[in-house]
Amino acid sequence: MPNRGLIITNIASGYGDGTVLSALSLICAPGERLGVIGRNGAGKTTLLRTILGLLPVRSGTLRYLEQDLTTVKTHEIARLGIAYVPQGRQLFPDFTVAQNLFLGTYAPLRQRHRIEGHLDIAYESFPWLYERRDDRAGGLSGGQQQQLAIARAMVSRPSLLLLDEPLEGIQPSIVEEISRVLKIYGTQAATSMLIIEQNLNILTELCDRILLIESGEIINEFNASQLKEDKSSAEYYMNI
């Protein structure tokens, strides 16, 4: 059993008096690409927010690289090598493409200096970002903003990348482009990924294993090749 990956054991968390995650356990091994599926409201985003310390862990344990994440402040999580691409992207719309990317390089550093070479991965992955580096992020299309948000996470050189529905509402040509980049990146950078995504076709291409979350617990696990053959059981739980 890996001990340096992300190891979540029986965690509970939620909002106010309400419990969303109840006894949720999973392991994402170093370099593993793990998909998480489940119907609306099942607790997928809550899982990512709990990993990031945005919601407190009420019980259970949450460890990454052998560290207890419940003792790490949210703003220090990036220094452990965890990057997050949230739903809604959270770019700075009045900043340029390049400025948004520079902010990604600041995230993991104790010193407030940027490392320009870190932007290469962004421009190599999505070459149009270089051509539009001086344009305002807010003027980009939704699909372009999503590519920028992913690139901003990549420039922080994470060892674990958390992605919340990166393909939601994106036009098919850009979906293909993003999944191509993530596939290459996951392999070449040996970055672990935890990807929440409803697009099962893409998820089976990107991930090694896919977990099904229901009412705040992992209730099933599929390997990608098994799901490629037969999506019906997963689709049943996802209400597709």
Ligand SMILES: Nc1ncnc2c1ncn2[C@@H]1O[C@H](COP(=O)(O)OP(=O)(O)OP(=O)(O)O)[C@@H](O)[C@H]1O
């Ligand atoms: N800020 C909040 N305050 C209170 N309850 C919340 C909050 N955010 C989410 N919830 C509730 O927590 C439950 C899980 O929500 P979560 O966003 O984790 O689901 P999800 O699986 O990501 O679904 P979706 O696919 O719709 O994003 C839902 O019942 C939701 O209404």
